[in-house]
Amino acid sequence: MKNQVTRVRGMRDILPDEQKYWSNIMRVTDHRLKSFGFQKINTPIIEAKELFIRGAGEKSDIVQKELFGVIRTGTRNKSEEEQKEIESVLRPEGTASIVRSYIENGMKTWPQPVKLYSFMELFRYDRPQKGRYRQHTQLDVEVLGDEAPLTDAMTLLALWQILQDLNFDNNAVIELNSIGDRACRSNIEKSLNDFYKPIVGHLCEACQERYKTNPLRLLDCKEKECIQYREQAPHIVDSLCPDCRSHFMLVLEYLDEAGVPYDLNPFLVRGLDYYTRTTFEIRDKSDKERQSSLAGGGRYDNLIESLGGEPAPAFGFGMGIDRIVQKMIDQEMEVKDEQGTEILIIQLGDRAKKKAIPLLVSLGKKGLAASMALGKESLKSQLRSANKMGAKLALIVGEREALDGTVMIRNMLDSTQETVDFEDVETAIEKKLEELAQD
Numbered sequence: 001m002k003n004q005v006t007r008v009r010g011m012r013d014i015l016p017d018e019q020k021y022w023s024n025i026m027r028v029t030d031h032r033l034k035s036f037g038f039q040k041i042n043t044p045i046i047e048a049k050e051l052f053i054r055g056a057g058e059k060s061d062i063v064q065k066e067l068f069g070v071i072r073t074g075t076r077n078k079s080e081e082e083q084k085e086i087e088s089v090l091r092p093e094g095t096a097s098i099v100r101s102y103i104e105n106g107m108k109t110w111p112q113p114v115k116l117y118s119f120m121e122l123f124r125y126d127r128p129q130k131g132r133y134r135q136h137t138q139l140d141v142e143v144l145g146d147e148a149p150l151t152d153a154m155t156l157l158a159l160w161q162i163l164q165d166l167n168f169d170n171n172a173v174i175e176l177n178s179i180g181d182r183a184c185r186s187n188i189e190k191s192l193n194d195f196y197k198p199i200v201g202h203l204c205e206a207c208q209e210r211y212k213t214n215p216l217r218l219l220d221c222k223e224k225e226c227i228q229y230r231e232q233a234p235h236i237v238d239s240l241c242p243d244c245r246s247h248f249m250l251v252l253e254y255l256d257e258a259g260v261p262y263d264l265n266p267f268l269v270r271g272l273d274y275y276t277r278t279t280f281e282i283r284d285k286s287d288k289e290r291q292s293s294l295a296g297g298g299r300y301d302n303l304i305e306s307l308g309g310e311p312a313p314a315f316g317f318g319m320g321i322d323r324i325v326q327k328m329i330d331q332e333m334e335v336k337d338e339q340g341t342e343i344l345i346i347q348l349g350d351r352a353k354k355k356a357i358p359l360l361v362s363l364g365k366k367g368l369a370a371s372m373a374l375g376k377e378s379l380k381s382q383l384r385s386a387n388k389m390g391a392k393l394a395l396i397v398g399e400r401e402a403l404d405g406t407v408m409i410r411n412m413l414d415s416t417q418e419t420v421d422f423e424d425v426e427t428a429i430e431k432k433l434e435e436l437a438q439d
């Protein structure tokens with residue numbers, strides 16, 4: 001291998017073959033969310049580190065191990081401003097960014113709730129492994145400024161319908177739990193601490209730390225032994241305060257009314273500190289090891305306040321697009337590609353090129369999806385590529401046609417062709433396309 005520059009570790013290219021899945025998912029999601037009244041938003045990839053310390057939590061894995069810092073390279077003595085830049089990071093998650101934007105742009109004065117969604121590139125400094133990269137794309141959906149259980153249920157319904165549109169609903173299951181609010185969180189933690197106190201010495205090292213700092217996360221451990229101990233652990237829902245309990249019951253009732261299926265998972269907690277009340281994950285049924293989820297989220301009624309806004313409740317979720325695409329490929333799901341080139345102009349020889357260019361321009365002005373074959377391929381292989389790109393017609397201008405002032409129109413479906421005068425070619429094409437549309 002020559003002196004080649006390669007991808008940065010943990011990064012990947014998404015090649016043309018995969019793109020139809022991506023555009024299909026984005027089309028389906030745009031359609032579904034817009035019809036639910038969501039508006040699209042884009043926020044910057046670079047954010048202040050502080051945002052995630054206050055959001056996900058100082059002790060969260062994201063902040064402790066997974067942040068990519070941003071620095072300007074090539075400076076030796078860093079100025080104060082450059083020092084500050086180091087305090088910027090590539091965003092590792094979406095919710096905090098959207099909440100920052102909600103506060104900073106005064107969305108509190110808009111009609112509430114504000115319903116937003118975004119496709120986001122997220123960055124996490126994980127150990128790269130098969131199918132896991134340090135950059136991934138997430139659909140982020142947030143409903144800000146409403147605490148009603150109906151918001152939780154309707155947002156879940158929108159997500160469920162997106163999965164239905166993508167033919168994923170048969171393989172997916174929603175797991176639900178409620179993890180309480182400020183009023184009852186200390187009760188929940190106490191009941192967990194009471195349960196774990198006599199056995200804390202038998203837990204894994206990470207769990208011994210969690211026992212002191214964040215007992216809820218004890219339920220989230222992936223170590224075999226810790227999972228065994230967990231079986232007897234108290235259920236969070238049993239320690240909820242009356243308000244949290246009735247909120248959760250209503251969410252479940254609305255989901256029943258909407259026909260959205262779910263499983264209660266009494267041990268479900270999320271890796272980020274800001275979650276309150278309803279939390280959920282969507283799992284692929286084939287993922288028996290419970291390695292990763294297709295989507296996840298929940299309520300975060302205190303986050304807007306923690307990030308400096310006026311207190312306001314909110315609910316949201318993220319859906320990992322890379323994993324959905326991979327599943328679609330694995331399951332050989334059929335996805336229709338958008339129509340690319342409809343008419344391919346094939347020119348052979350210098351004189352033909354000059355004839356073909358104005359033809360391409362005028363077809364383009366008519367709004368037809370026309371393009372010109374490039375490169376030095378033979379007629380045969382150019383026709384093959386016309387087939388591959390799904391073109392309906394090929395317009396062939398060879399040396400003889402260029403001299404005669406004619407064009408050969410080839411129907412790519414049945415391989416019939418006819419020669420027409422250059423002046424008549426546009427009328428002939430329109431007629432052909434009309435005929436094809438009727439078939």
Ligand SMILES: [Zn+2]
Pocket residue numbers: 203204205206207221222223226
């Ligand atoms: Zn553990």
Ligand SMILES: [Zn+2]
Pocket residue numbers: 180181182183184185240241242243244245
């Ligand atoms: Zn509560």
